[in-house]
Amino acid sequence: MVTMKEIADSLGISKSTVSLVLAGKDAKRVSPELSARVRSRAAEMGYVFNNLASSLRTNRTRMLGFISDDIATTPYAGRLILGAQDAAGALGYMLLTVNSNGSEESRASEIDGLKQYGVDGFLFACMYNRFTHLPEGLKESSTVIVDAAERDGAAPSIRPDEEAIGRTATARLLDAGCRRIAFIGSHGPMEAQRGRLAGYRHELHDHAVAFNPDLVVNVEMGRDGVDKVHDLVEREHPDGFFCFNDARAWYVYEEAARRGLNVGTDISVVGVDNHQMLAEMLSPKLSTIELPHYEMGYWGILKLVEIVEGRRLDDARIPTMRAPLPSLDERAAEIPCTLVDKESVCARC
Incomplete structure (x- = not known):
């Protein structure tokens, strides 16, 4: 050796x-x-x-725990975990990943299991952006929250800049000449819904386009989405659509097909997620805003290792990413999201 x-x-x-x-x-x-x-x-x-020899000298195991709140059931878990794994590996750490079923009992058990391995710190990941509370078992440990935040900002966190998503999508449609831009939203008091709608309204205001509440519909998945998008188009005749996610953009494509309208020519559509199946398989391909799951996982580990080692990582080698990472000086970081322009926005509506 x-x-x-x-x-x-x-x-x-x-x-x-x-x-x-x-x-x-x-x-x-x-x-x-x-x-x-x-x-x-x-x-x-x-x-x-030699990790064993190092742990004996420093009282650290160079292992980090990744505990998720049902995130493994989402299509984006892989990117979030991959970002965390890549960052951990680059810094000489091993990542141990577990998934709870959302119950307090299961979560406590998984946290205790990771602590038995002597992990130096934790990433706590949520399945969608929201305000959350750290589980009791993590409150005394070095922990960073990913894709969520605490209201009081007690624990360091990173999540998408939801308002910027709304601004970016709306700006793209306005730049294409659209003026009757619909927002196809979601039900529920989600931070993503609040932020994206606020960004949509602010961007309209900045372009001197009056906000029309009749162009906003919040839909459930399934028949509710089909019917409400049909009624919206029948009533308001939008020329552009900002959809809360790529799945809801599908209802716009379906309604356009029924009316003989061509997406990308007669109307323009922008989604959110860059869902691997939907955004690529819809025809024409959907212009969409990519959520930075890989980047959030990577930043979360960088921040966690700074806390664990008590030093700055100004010298850390960061690979090229689609979204720029926020400064590690931030405790409640919001990361910008990137527009992936494809074929669903026309040159001039």
Whole structure:
């Protein structure tokens, strides 16, 4: 097995310098050029970090827990977990992932199980953006909330900028020349509904387009969505549609087909989610705003490791992402979301 001393000898430097670099403690203590040489030589020589020895010295296991509130049932869980795993791996940590069924008893059991492994901290992920409360078992642990937030901001958190989603989608439709823009919303007191509707109204106001409440309909999935979108189009004749999610955009496509209207030519549609099946399979392909699940998972781990190690990660190497990560100085971070322009917005409505 390759040792730190062997790496140090091959480079003509001290073992302590190699140790600082491979333990991720080289920021402002070792030059970036030398740090890069140490990491490169360690990889060439096949150095394997000894997590057990490190945990005995530092009283840390370099394991992090990811506990979710039914998120594994959503189509976006994979991206959120992948972002967290990639960040953990890049920082020399292992991620242990568990999913509760939403009950307090199940959640407490999963948290206790992760604590038995000695995890250094937790990501607590929710299945959709909302205000939440940390489970009792996490209140005394280093924890970051992902895709949700606490109202009092006690725990660090990251979630999508919902108002910016509404602004971005509405701006895209306005830029295409649409002026009678409908909002196909969702029922329930969700933060996503509140924020997206607010962004829609603010963007209309900024473009001197009067808000018309008759162009707003909140629909349930299924027959309710079909009927309400039909009634809306019959009554108001919108030229653009901002849909709460890609699933609700399907009702607009269906209504357009019944009326002989061409999406992307006669009317324009923008959804939210960039759902792998819907956004790509609808014809024409749906222009949509992608929720940054990978980025939220990645940021959550960066923030958590800063807390666990008590140091800034200004030197962390962050891969190219579709959405820019917020500053790690933020405790209640909101991350911008990216418009993925496809074929459902016409050049000029």
